[in-house]
Amino acid sequence: MKPVILTGDRPSGPLHLGHYVGSLANRVHYQQEGWKQYIIVADVQALTDNYEHPHKVHDNVFEVACDYLAVGIDPSKTTIFIQSQIPEIADLTMYYLNLVSVSRLRRNPTVKTEIEQKGFGDAIPAGFFVYPVSQAADITCVKATTVPVGEDQLPMIEQTNEIVRTFNRLYKKEVLNEVRAIVPEVARLVGIDGKAKMSKSLGNAIYLGDSADVVAQKVKSMYTDPNHLKVSDPGQVEGNTVFTYLDIFDTRKDEVAELKRQYQAGGLGDMVLKKRLTEVLNAFLDPIRTRREKFHNDKTYVMDMLKQGTAATREVTSRTLQEVQDVMYLKY
Amino acid sequence: MKPVILTGDRPSGPLHLGHYVGSLANRVHYQQEGWKQYIIVADVQALTDNYEHPHKVHDNVFEVACDYLAVGIDPSKTTIFIQSQIPEIADLTMYYLNLVSVSRLRRNPTVKTEIEQKGFGDAIPAGFFVYPVSQAADITCVKATTVPVGEDQLPMIEQTNEIVRTFNRLYKKEVLNEVRAIVPEVARLVGIDGKAKMSKSLGNAIYLGDSADVVAQKVKSMYTDPNHLKVSDPGQVEGNTVFTYLDIFDTRKDEVAELKRQYQAGGLGDMVLKKRLTEVLNAFLDPIRTRREKFHNDKTYVMDMLKQGTAATREVTSRTLQEVQDVMYLKY
Numbered sequence: 158m159k160p161v162i163l164t165g166d167r168p169s170g171p172l173h174l175g176h177y178v179g180s181l182a183n184r185v186h187y188q189q190e191g192w193k194q195y196i197i198v199a200d201v202q203a204l205t206d207n208y209e210h211p212h213k214v215h216d217n218v219f220e221v222a223c224d225y226l227a228v229g230i231d232p233s234k235t236t237i238f239i240q241s242q243i244p245e246i247a248d249l250t251m252y253y254l255n256l257v258s259v260s261r262l263r264r265n266p267t268v269k270t271e272i273e274q275k276g277f278g279d280a281i282p283a284g285f286f287v288y289p290v291s292q293a294a295d296i297t298c299v300k301a302t303t304v305p306v307g308e309d310q311l312p313m314i315e316q317t318n319e320i321v322r323t324f325n326r327l328y329k330k331e332v333l334n335e336v337r338a339i340v341p342e343v344a345r346l347v348g349i350d351g352k353a354k355m356s357k358s359l360g361n362a363i364y365l366g367d368s369a370d371v372v373a374q375k376v377k378s379m380y381t382d383p384n385h386l387k388v389s390d391p392g393q394v395e396g397n398t399v400f401t402y403l404d405i406f407d408t409r410k411d412e413v414a415e416l417k418r419q420y421q422a423g424g425l426g427d428m429v430l431k432k433r434l435t436e437v438l439n440a441f442l443d444p445i446r447t448r449r450e451k452f453h454n455d456k457t458y459v460m461d462m463l464k465q466g467t468a469a470t471r472e473v474t475s476r477t478l479q480e481v482q483d484v485m486y487l488k489y
Numbered sequence: 490m491k492p493v494i495l496t497g498d499r500p501s502g503p504l505h506l507g508h509y510v511g512s513l514a515n516r517v518h519y520q521q522e523g524w525k526q527y528i529i530v531a532d533v534q535a536l537t538d539n540y541e542h543p544h545k546v547h548d549n550v551f552e553v554a555c556d557y558l559a560v561g562i563d564p565s566k567t568t569i570f571i572q573s574q575i576p577e578i579a580d581l582t583m584y585y586l587n588l589v590s591v592s593r594l595r596r597n598p599t600v601k602t603e604i605e606q607k608g609f610g611d612a613i614p615a616g617f618f619v620y621p622v623s624q625a626a627d628i629t630c631v632k633a634t635t636v637p638v639g640e641d642q643l644p645m646i647e648q649t650n651e652i653v654r655t656f657n658r659l660y661k662k663e664v665l666n667e668v669r670a671i672v673p674e675v676a677r678l679v680g681i682d683g684k685a686k687m688s689k690s691l692g693n694a695i696y697l698g699d700s701a702d703v704v705a706q707k708v709k710s711m712y713t714d715p716n717h718l719k720v721s722d723p724g725q726v727e728g729n730t731v732f733t734y735l736d737i738f739d740t741r742k743d744e745v746a747e748l749k750r751q752y753q754a755g756g757l758g759d760m761v762l763k764k765r766l767t768e769v770l771n772a773f774l775d776p777i778r779t780r781r782e783k784f785h786n787d788k789t790y791v792m793d794m795l796k797q798g799t800a801a802t803r804e805v806t807s808r809t810l811q812e813v814q815d816v817m818y819l820k821y
Contacts, residue, residue, distance in 0.1 A: 200819065201583055208587040209659060215818035241819045247579035251533055251623070254616035255540040262615055283594055283619055284586035290615065291583070327541060460821055486547035487532065487573045489792055 162187050163301030163336075165197030165240075168217035169207055172224040173362035174438075175346040175355030178405060181228045183305055183341050184235065194235045195299045195470060196225060198463070201240045201247075202292070205285040206275060222459050224365050227449035232462045238470035239463055240295065245474040249294035249481060250287075256323045257290055257316070265289055266312045293317040297333050298474040305339045314338040328484035343405070351380030351398040366449050369439045376435045381427050388426035399430050407437045494519050495633035495668075497529030497572075500549035501539055504556040505694035506770075507678040507687030510737060513560045515637055515673050516567065526567045527631045527802060528557060530795070533572045533579075534624070537617040538607060554791050556697050559781035564794045570802035571795055572627065577806040581626035581813060582619075588655045589622055589648070597621055598644045625649040629665050630806040637671045646670040660816035664809075675737070683712030683730040698781050701771045708767045713759050720758040731762050739769045 164184060166172065172181065187194050198221055203214045218239060225237060240246060262268065268289060272281055289312075296304055296317050304314055314336060321333040345354045348361025355362045363375050381399050385392035394400050394417045403413050416433075419425040452459050482488055496516060498504065504513065519526050530553055535546045550571060557569060572578060594600065600621060604613055621644075628636055628649050636646055646668060653665040677686045680693025687694045695707050713731050717724035726732045726749045735745050748765075751757040784791050814820055 204584070204817070205587055208584075211660065211816075211818045215821075218821065239821060241580075241814070242821070244576040244580055247583045248573075248576055250583060251579045251616065252536070252540075254619065255537055255614045257615050258612045259615050259618050260611040260613075279592040280590045281592075282587045283589050283591050283622065284583065286591050287586060287615055287619065328543065463821065482573070484543075485536070486543040489547075489550065489571060489574070489795065 158302070160187075160192050160303040160337075161299065161301045162192055162194040162303050162305065163197065163296050163299055164194070164305050165199050165295070166221055167199050167203035168214055168221045169203045170217055170357040171220040171364050171366055173355055173357070173364045175348070175362060176224070177228060177365065178343050178346040179307065179341065180305060181224070181230075183339075184225075185229045187305075188229075188231060188234050191234075192303075195301065196230065196235060196237045197240050197295050198222065198237065199240045199295065202288055202295075205282060205288050208282065208284070218463070219456060219459060220366075222463055223449050223452045226452045226459065226462075227365060227445045232466060236466045236469050237463060238467040242467045243298065243471060243474050245298050245471070245478040246291070246294045248478055249298055250291045252481065252485065253290045253293050253320050253324070254287060256320050256327070261316075261319075262286060262289065265316060267310060270309070289313050289316045290320070293320045296336055297321065298477050299470060300334060300473070300477060301336055302334060303337050303339055305341055307345060308340055311338055311340070324481075330484045332480045332484055346405070347398055347401055349375050349379045349398060351396065351401075363438070365442065365445050366453075367442070368446075369443075372438050372442065373435045376431050376438065379431065379434075381430070385420075385427065389423050391423040392420045392425070392427075394421055399427070399434050402434055403430075403437065406441050407433070490634070492519075492524050492635040492669075493631065493633050494524055494526040494635050494637065495529065495628050495631055496526070496637050497531050497627070498553055499531045499535035500546055500553045501535045502549055502689040503552040503696050503698055505687055505689070505696045507680075507694060508556070509560060509697065510675050510678040511639065511673065512637060513556070513562075515671075516557075517561045519637075520561075520563060520566050523566075524635075527633065528562065528567060528569045529572050529627050530554065530569065531572045531627065534620055534627075537614060537620050540614065540616070550795070551788060551791060552698075554795055555781050555784045558784045558791065558794075559697060559777045564798060568801050569795060569798040571799050574799045575630065575803060575806050577630050577803070577810040578623070578626045580810055581630055582623045584813065584817065585622045585625050585652050585656070586619060588652050588659070593648075593651075594618060594621065597648060599642060602641070621645050621648045622652070625652045628668055629653065630809050631802060632666060632805065632809060633668055634666060635669050635671055637673055639677060640672055643670055643672070656813075662816045664812045664816055678737070679730055679733055681707050681711045681730060683728065695770070697774065697777050698785075699774070700778075701775075704770050704774065705767045708763050708770065711763065711766075713762070717752075717759065721755050723755040724752045724757070724759075726753055731759070731766050734766055735762075735769065738773050739765070 164180060184194065198218050200214050200218055204211065207214050222237065292313055293316060306314060318335045321335050324333050325331050348355040348359055349363065350361040353359055363372060379398050381397050382393040400417060407413050416425065496512060516526065530550050532546050532550055536543065539546050554569065624645055625648060638646060650667045653667050656665050657663050680687040680691055681695065682693040685691055695704060711730050713729050714725040732749060739745050748757065
């Protein structure tokens, strides 16, 4: 049986190289494999920590869709849909909430970490607290079999599978199916500051839509080896963000190996390296940027594409909800 | 402006005299006043603590509807609807969950008490934990202005109004309106054991559908004055369940006053009193029972009535959701 992939993003900002490396590239790959793939633009979930900025979420639905199309997601092969326009997800979430205890949610490691990161403390919005349950609804509403996630998101998949097992046991029918996580090899790209993962909120991202000049500026500010003060100094390659990026984006692997050797021996300046990375990144981003601009200028096309994807998704989700309501005796 | 009432029940069992005194009688009164009234058959909410027994909830939707019709709720004047068939409620609940913190939910006195009563502890299902938010969706989806509740349910109304205020402030439009609670004079009927409120789970209820014989038996087992052993003993009227019921259901108030005098003086036996109460209750229940049986034998009529009420409700709730999604920029 071919996998059915569910993947997606919270539309809280445009997508960046970190998204490309960690997920977008894989989605293009799944598409090429001919796997059925759904991409959810999770606007309702984005609101759980952006409820004060609904306009931002709204605008980024379009931005994120442009990013998808720009990197080569093909809507004739991959179904892209908007979460808020699938009412079945909210219904399923309500049913699943009965199958998960409050203490179980509190123990979820992903939620725990995110609560700390966002500094919510006890004032955590209930919507954010229960989002693993809402994610189980995202995944099961299209009967996904496979979800690509980062290592840190594995507890979310376990939560979904717990719900699936409890549901099927309680309601005495295998209506829902357990899902398998795929953890991609390169799940995380370091930010240009070299410190953490690339992230909009940390301000260390290179966006797919950044102009060539902006990319050049960002690379110029990139973290290298703080002890590499003079060109003649020997420099460190490990933890040097410029080399991390060259390893990923520069296709001339032997030249990169030679540059590393020179850098470690001393005599190779950061400026030269950064110039090379700028060229490499801009060569990579150029066709993406061009396509992105084209789609960005044709909002009607992009929004129609989302509407069609959403309508196609609803055909599946309404069937799922019917099956679920059947075994729960919620039919009259 | 005429009030718009929202009231209803969890269909976890057929309705009893406690429901009649505490709410059904008032609903008939509101209907006679010509007020717009919605009655929600809250099957999804019933599942929050009956998720293991969906069949029970399903069957009791019909039973409760029969009870409504039997006591004189007129579907041409009052709109009765089934919660699970209104998808807008789940959507609204998801949005409102962002506006309430986990600690705020934990402080809700009604939820606190119910968690203790049901012995949930930390294993409380998340669905039960968040039900005050789902109730806010029930109330606001039909733009109710007025909700009749028992004293102990007042915190639920306050929770709804907090959500309403936060929503309107955040999304910069008075889309939702605050609601007013009405606390009926007699909100609670004591059970036949004299100990607590009449309740299915306590096994101390007289149902609207109980046969004359069952009523007689239940009255026979009623709690009176445990020190009133011989007919000649003086008996206590206060806390004597039979007198509590006579005060409510016996229309011949002067005769009841005379019986109380005799009982207190000594010389009046429980048997005589209970015979009178049985007659009074059966006279009261007879027409209700007859109508109930008639409707119970015409399931198609009752279910069609519910479907029509639900369809009429959806016309209102889909408008509400549109307004809500408009100000939340969830339109594409």
